[in-house]
Structures are given as C-alpha cells and as structure tokens.
Amino acid sequence: MSDPSGIERALESKKGPADADDLSALRERIRHSASHIMADAVRAMFPEAQFAIGPPTEDGFYYDFQLPRALTEEDLSVIAEKMIETIASDLPFERRQVDSKTARRIFEDQPFKLEIIDNIADENLGIYTHGDFSDLCNGPHVDSTGQVKAFKLLSLAGAYWRGDENRPMLQRIYGTAFESKKALDEYLTRLEEAAKRDHRKLGKELGLFTIHNEIGAGLICWQPKGGRIRSIVEDFWREEHLKRNYSLVYSPHIGKSKLWETSGHLEFYKENMYSAIDLDDQEYYLKPMNCPFHILMYKSSLRSYRELPMRLAELGTVYRYERTGVLHGLLRVRGFTQDDAHIFCRPDQLEEEVRGVLELTFSLLGAFGFKDYKIYLADRPEKHVGEPSEWTRATDALRNTLEEMKLDYQLDVGGGAFYGPKIDVKIEDAIGRDWQCTTIQFDFNLPQRFDITYIGDDGQQHRPFMVHRAILGSIERFMGILIEHYGGAFPVWLAPVQAVIIPITDRHLDYARAAVVEMRSAGLRVEVDDRSERMNQKIRQAQLEKVPYMLIVGDKEVAGGSVSVRLRSGEDLGPIPVTSVIEMIREKVETKA
C-alpha cells in the first residue's frame, strides 16, 4: 500500500478503473490520517480523553472518544483550528511495529485501546505517530500531515462502544477529508443537493404526506397529491402482477395469538409486534407480516401439483414496533404496506419462479428509471432451520438463475435468513445512492410450521417450496426513495398534476375551462389557475409545485385554439393546438418518459 509519490500521482492520473482505485486508496489514507490529526486535537483540548476507534469510512472518517463533558458545535471549530495548525506543520507520519506487550505499556491508561489489543491475535502491532501523538493503527497513512489538503468536521453523534448498547456511550465526531479543496467542495455541494431532495422537506412543500403527533410517530397520512402518486404506483404494480399470473388477494390486519404462535412470530418477533388486543377472551395481534394469512389461504383446500405455482400477492399493510430513535420520514416507519407475494411451487419450478421474480423486478424498477442494480446472494447462516442438503439445493437454484440470466452478483456468505437463502437487489438513485428494496427469500420454516402440502403426480403428499418476495419493499419507503430520486419533479405519468392552465386575464377563463374539460376527458390530470394573480405569479407557483406542463392562454391562443406550452425546465415551446398537447402528454404517460 505504499505510494511514495502520494497525492501528486493520484491527482495527475487520468480516469480509469485502476486510477479510480488509486484515488479511493489515497482518500482512505487521507481520511485515516485526518482522523488521527483530529484525535490529537481532541487530546490537546481534553488531556484525559480516552480514545476508542477512528477509521475512515466511505465518505469520510470518524473518531469515538470518551470525554469529561459533552462536545458542542463550538468545540468543533476549536478542534478544526488545532487540526489546521497540525496540518500546516506538515509533521511526518511514522510507523513502527511493536509487540503486544509494548503496546499494552504504551496504552496503559487507554482502556479501549487495551481491549482492542486483547482482541488482535497478531503479536505485532502497528503504531503510527505524528508529532507527539501516537495511535494504535495498522494504517496506511499519508506521509505527513500536510497531505491532508482539505477537511471538514461535519457532525457530533453518540455511538456505543463496539456498537453494543450495553457498553458505554461514546462521543463520535464525523468529518471528511479530500485530496483537494475542490474535491471537498464538490462533496459538500453533493450533500447540499441531497438535502434539497430530502423527501421530508419535499413532502411538506409539495403536499404529499404528513405525519401527526396526534396520530403517532412513524404513521403516515397521504395527502391528496401524494395519494394520487401512490395510487398510480399501486395500479401499475397490480397490472404488472396480473400480467405475470399473480393472484391478487386481501387479508385482514389482525389475527389470533394462535396464528402467531404457529408461525413462530410470537416466539421470535414479539419485540417488533404491537401488544395484544383482547376480544371475547381471545388475544389478537396486529400483523407484522402477511405470510401466515397467505399460507392459510393456500391451506384452505387440498392442493394438486397442477395448481402450482400459486402466486399470492397483496399490498399488505403491516405494523411493526420500531424504536423511536430509528424512525425517519417515510424511510423508516411503524405502519407500512409491503408489496408482498408468496409463491408456493414444486421443487422443479423454483428456478423458473426466481427468474420470473427477477424479471418482474427489473421491469417494475426500470419503469421508475432505476437501471443500475447490485445483486447479493446470501447463503446459510450459522443459526438456521432446514437440512444442509435442502439449503444447498435452494441456494443452487437461486445461483443458477442468476447465472443463467447473466447477472453480476456478490455472494453474501452466511447472510441468509435463518429460514432460507435469499437474493437482495439494491438500486442506485439519480444521485448515486444505493437503496435496498427487493428481497427474494426462500423459506424452509413456515411450510413446516403450518404443515402445508400438495398432492403430487405420484398421488403422495409433498411439501411445497415457498418463496417470499417484495419488489418495491415497502410502498411508503419506496415513495420516499422516488421523491428523492426525482427530486420532487415526478415524470409525467406519476405527476399528481400533469399540467396547469394559466389564463393571462379573466377574459381567457372560459377558454381555459373548456380546455381543462377537454384534457381531463382525455384522461389527463389538469387544473386551471383561476386566481386573480399575474401570469408570472401563476408560473412561479406551478414551477414551485414542479408541474411538468404550464399551458398559457391569452388572446393569441384563444384565437388559434392553442395553448402556449412552458416546460418546468423553463423551456418555452410556443403555441400548440390543444389536441396536439393532449397527444404529447399522453405519449409521455404511455412511455413513462
């Protein structure tokens, strides 16, 4: 990992896969070094500070400390000042190897470091020193502090030592560092861009959804505009499922405790379930999952191998208790709707079913402009149910399907659920962030627990294979992702209002109203802005609402039977006959452009 020419070489290097690796390796060293420089600055402020860990991360770095008092935002500027001094001194980073005994002596008053040393099997430990600050660290680092060309301390947070909530809560400082001021600024600009797209902000501004204290945390109300978008997404989802021979079903929101005992949820999932509702000496639970209902629907009659595969799909609303600290807008809620389906099939049908789910996944997600996928195949974890031979068979079926479809995937060793292997799909949004939505999970457990069977062509009872799958994941969460992906500027097929007709004066109102009737009867979502405002104000309003088409009507348009089309990009297409505008918009809707 030594790169003597350091920054200069990486900076001069041209774009390319190998150089991209160079750059990310360089950034890792810079960030790791920045984290040491920061720890040094914290030590200057608090000589009694205890140091935990300070690694580089994908976008920056952090360091965890135990300090005599809580840090404040002002402290960050003081720490940053001190860091600037250290960087200006351009102190060399020096590495030495010591044995663990020596390391223990060096860090004798640093309990977290001692614990780390205890957990390293290697007798040779790396220590990096700059100035008079030394840290246990395997590196690599830049050659000297001056090579941290640009950094910024970003935020304060609490973090448990080793991520364990039974261990001490430490104070974490997050920061980032880059090889140049320019790269740092670009990163900060990206953060600002992401903040502008925040679905919580856009949801409020665009009137999409609200969350009410009076109703409860993590519970979503879809306002008319957001409801419109959601219903379009759901209608599309249903159509695509019907095309692929899914059966659409509905199941209730509560079920008796016996059901959840059979399914195992009360044993293994209780901490995520709402407490029981007592009715007529029976306990009912709000459903955290849809599977038991679909299984009972399967079980409602004797099944023949000829009926398989049976694909039961439902936009099923489930409720899960989530700790208050993890709730986050639409992305993490307590009541949400899974685009769930359970596929019951014969063993020989498994690969084809998995293929079908993957094809449906790409088709559904592709319609929303998600074209880049990361696929993970997760196999048997240590704690599992089912025979290893079954696991192998199911995992092979998943793998074979991925390979036959020539899909790139990564193996997530031991990452499967206890009840079966799975395929997860991550999508990349418009600003390069990854989101996991799709999961395809094989299940050995529930078919056994509910003892479901089918009669094979041999006249004998057999256990069907069962696959859970959700493609969008949760509708609420997916809507949140869509809002951020599109930055609130929904494509025409999803836009709650596709066009606003803007009459220039009141004498153009009748014409505008006639046009809106015509466009609505063509199936378009159009409104007239009939307020007593200037055209400029109406345009501004429509722009802020991110309406795709602004249709201006004045004397010229009335005379010509047209509307002047302004796009939300600001582009002015000039006067176009109303019938042509209808065609233009419908074409966009049909192609989901």
Next chain:
RNA sequence: GCCCGCGUAGCUCAGUGGUAGAGCAGCGGUUUUGUAAACCGCAGGUCAUGGGUUCGAAUCCCUUCGCGGGCUCCA
C-alpha cells in the same frame, strides 16, 4: 431505547428574565397583467406538553410527547 441538539402563527425563521415579531401562505379589497413573486388592508400564537424556580418565564430547571444527527436493527 441510548447520547447530543431542537420544538415560537399553516410554512420559513427573529426574539435568551420585563406587555409575542417578520416574510410567505390565508382572508377582504384594488389590479387584468405574455413566461419564476402586483398593491393596500385584515386576521392569525395558552411560545409542543405538564410541573417547578422567580415579583415576573418563550427565555432558567425537571417531566412527557415529537423532530433532527448518530448508535443498533431492518423494508
């Protein structure tokens, strides 16, 4: 749940111990306008909640609820 921060009008925010403010939105007028904000006026708040300190609390302390950044977990 835990650590830190925050909660003032529908929204965005000012106000840090001495009578609650602005802009936008809303409502009423005037205005009838050619591609991102016309003008005038009116109304709107138990300063999240409950308690405490004080002659006096939006302001200081505690409780509860909620929100934000994280930890952990997941869709």
